[in-house]
Amino acid sequence: MELIDGKKISAEIKEEITKEVKAIKDNDGKVPHLAAVLVGNDQASETYVAGKEKACKKVGFSSSVYKMDEDTTEEQLLETVEFLNNDPEIDGFIVQLPLPGHIDENKIIEAINPEKDVDGFHPVNLGRMVIGLPAYISATPNGIMELIKRSGIETKGKNCVVLGRSNIVGRPVSILMSLNNDNANATVTVCHSRTKNIKEITSSADILIVAIGKPEFVTADMVKDGAVVIDVGIHRVKSDKTKSGYKLIGDVKFDEVSKKASKITPVPGGVGPMTIASLLINTLKASKKEIYG
Secondary structure, eight states: OEEOOHHHHHHHHHHHHHHHHHHHHHTTOOOOEEEEEEESOOHHHHHHHHHHHHHHHHHTOEEEEEEEOTTOOHHHHHHHHHHHHHOTTOSEEEEOSSOOTTSOHHHHHHHSOGGGBTTOOSHHHHHHHHTTOOOOOOHHHHHHHHHHHHTTOOOTTOEEEEEOOOTTTHHHHHHHHHSSSTTOOOEEEEEOTTOSOHHHHHTTOSEEEEOOOSTTOBOGGGSOTTOEEEEOOOEEEEOSSSSSSEEEEOSBOHHHHTTTOSEEOOSSSSSTTHHHHHHHHHHHHHHTTTTTO
């Protein structure tokens, strides 16, 4: 069994970006600028945005954070989105989700200029991805594809099973794995809460991508010998074996499944570190006008 080290791969990506940004600066080019809009006081969102700021600084990007109160109206947020759409200094920006309940997330996402939508949630970018055109791909699916590519995992003609059909992970990664390119060309099955005989289906997978949102849902009897297992889940559960009294686990029962898998992502340290790395990739592409020209 080989661990797919997301920390190591994300560090490699950041190093590559750092070198490219240095070259841009040396040639008096425009430094990539990522902005984030944070509405309210959600602790997880604040931590994630702070992580993005830190990552931007590390690779040499400029970054801005627009903090807005919990009671910000939908109209006020739309005005901020429009301001960022029109600011030539900003190459790409994200509106951190989730938003307060009184704001329609889809309305906000659709208001973002697709050319600056480095989160890859706008319907235009999703549509371009589906038909194989260049697009900004959302962070987690893009991170999974980078892990697969950089780990030398063969995908062509392989049987890939995706557990989960969310618009954030399961659905886009199932499409990416089926596209006609060197890093895909898999035969993909998507399982979800209404799927019958899940164990029978997952047991046939050469590559199993698990994003079902249930702690340790996948057990050893659901995985075939030698399968590649990508665990997208992350859950904080109580533990009497740690000083904090908690530990992080995934959607896969790692101790069992790792004995059967040929390659597997750990939790933490697998898919997670790739999300910010993917956002940096998209921002660099935006600054170079690689997607839309």
